[in-house]
Amino acid sequence: MSEKLWAAVDQYITDALLPSDAALEATLRASHAAGLPAIAVSPAQGKLLQLLARLVSARRILEVGTLGGYSTIWLGRALPEGGRLITLEADPKHAEVARGNIAGAGLDKVVDVRLGLALDTLPVLEAEKGGPFDLVFIDADKKSNADYFDWALKLSRPGSLILVDNVVRRGAVVDADSHDPNVQGVRRLYQRIAAEPRVSATAIQTVGVKGYDGLAIALVTG
Numbered sequence: 001m002s003e004k005l006w007a008a009v010d011q012y013i014t015d016a017l018l019p020s021d022a023a024l025e026a027t028l029r030a031s032h033a034a035g036l037p038a039i040a041v042s043p044a045q046g047k048l049l050q051l052l053a054r055l056v057s058a059r060r061i062l063e064v065g066t067l068g069g070y071s072t073i074w075l076g077r078a079l080p081e082g083g084r085l086i087t088l089e090a091d092p093k094h095a096e097v098a099r100g101n102i103a104g105a106g107l108d109k110v111v112d113v114r115l116g117l118a119l120d121t122l123p124v125l126e127a128e129k130g131g132p133f134d135l136v137f138i139d140a141d142k143k144s145n146a147d148y149f150d151w152a153l154k155l156s157r158p159g160s161l162i163l164v165d166n167v168v169r170r171g172a173v174v175d176a177d178s179h180d181p182n183v184q185g186v187r188r189l190y191q192r193i194a195a196e197p198r199v200s201a202t203a204i205q206t207v208g209v210k211g212y213d214g215l216a217i218a219l220v221t222g
């Protein structure tokens with residue numbers, strides 16, 4: 001099977017199941033126009049995040065890694081009245097573009113974009129007693145994945161869902177000798193999850209317009 005076929009099937013799924021959406025499409029256009037990298041989740045992945053948030057009846061969502069706010073908007077739309085989403089972003093330009101896109105989607109009263117390195121802003125959230133979050137989506141620098149997972153757990157409760165994107169890395173995750181810090185970061189994440197008795201977890205491989213990668217899903221059980 002070729003990447004071309006994966007992308008074609010992904011497009012077919014998107015065309016069949018995901019109606020065109022002005023705010024999401026404007027978000028991708030504005031992000032591209034501002035020079036942001038095209039590394040947002042795909043439409044089908046965005047919808048999966050939204051469905052998972054709805055399945056756990058999330059009222060409070062934490063996202064680590066905002067980019068232009070594309071996944072943020074998918075997740076923010078899963079929230080009921082009174083729900084809140086906090087998203088952490090290190091790059092000032094990304095945060096500014098995201099704020100514009102989030103406002104364009106009518107979610108500026110629901111979403112709080114926090115600028116700064118996530119490992120600096122996560123302790124602030126803890127000090128503010130910002131948790132527990134019902135769903136945490138980790139999608140920032142992969143080398144810090146295990147630390148983000150620890151924070152997600154700290155800011156969760158039994159029943160919370162922790163999702164981590166890009167955990168297969170075109171298959172490179174199986175290479176224990178990889179010098180790629182992203183691969184090593186993902187491998188540390190698996191070790192951390194495996195050693196953590198308070199979660200029940202798996203990861204699935206994904207293919208589509210974003211190539212070959214994977215998503216880890218951990219349910220906080222204790």
Ligand code: SAM
Nearest residue numbers: 040041065067070071089090117118139140141
């Ligand atoms: N979740 C976004 C989406 O699907 O639309 C994509 C996020 S993109 C893959 C990763 C983002 O994490 C980038 O915008 C990057 O600037 C941000 N980032 C990288 N390192 C970070 C850090 N240490 N703290 C917070 N954000 C970081």
